[in-house]
Amino acid sequence: MFFGEILSNAVDHGKKRGFEFCQAHIAAQYYKKTNILVVAIVDNGCGLLETLNSNAAMNSDFTHKKALEIALLPRVSCNRDGEYGLDTKNQSIGLTVSTEMALRACGEFTIFSGNALVRRSFSSANLTFQPLSHWNGVGVILEFDRRCLPDLAKSEIIQNLPGFEEVSLISFE
Amino acid sequence: MEIDLSKYAVHSRLLGTRNIALPIRDEIERFLGHTNSDEKIIINFSNVNPTQSFVDELLGVIVLEHGPNVLSRMVMKNCSDDIKSILHFVISDRLKTYSEKNTLDE
Numbered sequence: 483m484f485f486g487e488i489l490s491n492a493v494d495h496g497k498k499r500g501f502e503f504c505q506a507h508i509a510a511q512y513y514k515k516t517n518i519l520v521v522a523i524v525d526n527g528c529g530l531l532e533t534l535n536s537n538a539a540m541n542s543d544f545t546h547k548k549a550l551e552i553a554l555l556p557r558v559s560c561n562r563d564g565e566y567g568l569d570t571k572n573q574s575i576g577l578t579v580s581t582e583m584a585l586r587a588c589g590e591f592t593i594f595s596g597n598a599l600v601r602r603s604f605s606s607a608n609l610t611f612q613p614l615s616h617w618n619g620v621g622v623i624l625e626f627d628r629r630c631l632p633d634l635a636k637s638e639i640i641q642n643l644p645g646f647e648e649v650s651l652i653s654f655e
Numbered sequence: 656m657e658i659d660l661s662k663y664a665v666h667s668r669l670l671g672t673r674n675i676a677l678p679i680r681d682e683i684e685r686f687l688g689h690t691n692s693d694e695k696i697i698i699n700f701s702n703v704n705p706t707q708s709f710v711d712e713l714l715g716v717i718v719l720e721h722g723p724n725v726l727s728r729m730v731m732k733n734c735s736d737d738i739k740s741i742l743h744f745v746i747s748d749r750l751k752t753y754s755e756k757n758t759l760d761e
Contacts, residue, residue: 637740
């Protein structure tokens with residue numbers, strides 16, 4: 483549930499853009515002494531800039547750094563391929579929710595793509611950008627303090643996203 | 656009729672990509688097109704972890720095509736709080752788009 487969206491995006495976006503053989507790898511390590519759980523997902527696909535370069539939020543700043551910045555905003559990291567579905571708009575919340583979960587679990591996240599890297603810790607209000615030599619694809623590293631994980635509620639994060647509304651017409655059993 | 660989504664989560668509980676949803680959506684569309692309006696389809700989310708993309712491809716597209724009334728023919732079964740949040744998020748977004756689209760068409 484945490485990472486499914488990131489994993490599926492990693493492969494889907496690359497394959498739709500001609501990266502037929504792109505792969506996503508996931509690795510996890512738990513550090514017992516510090517109670518830190520680290521999960522890393524990396525792919526060798528098209529990268530965020532290629533995915534987002536037609537997005538209006540790029541504001542003509544076609545850099546990997548800008549792509550990283552807007553990929554973290556809900557409803558901005560849009561899948562505009564139009565291959566599936568009746569229209570091309572996607573709600574795009576996977577990266578937003580996953581990174582927010584890391585911050586709420588007293589952890590941090592790092593995302594890199596192309597020649598840029600962005601990092602944020604729960605103790606900081608700001609994103610920190612760094613240059614990177616180059617990675618053709620996207621890497622996402624999420625760190626969680628295991629002691630905070632039981633208190634995490636993904637549903638609460640989704641309910642706090644902009645535009646969230648409960649639909650009374652949905653029947654649950 | 657009941658659709659058990661766990662049948663489609665072959666290797667794990669994850670229902671991640673949009674293309675997994677396509678044959679299931681076809682099945683729902685066939686049901687909606689060939690049954691009386693008082694018959695309901697149950698979508699069973701037991702033992703699966705669907706992503707927002709999957710839910711959007713499965714149900715968001717149907718809502719966008721048919722509008723809010725189609726929801727009266729569907730019942731969501733065994734949904735965790737996380738799944739319920741995803742359903743509300745996706746379907747409310749598609750209902751807004753449906754409403755905007757129909758306002759423009761008028």
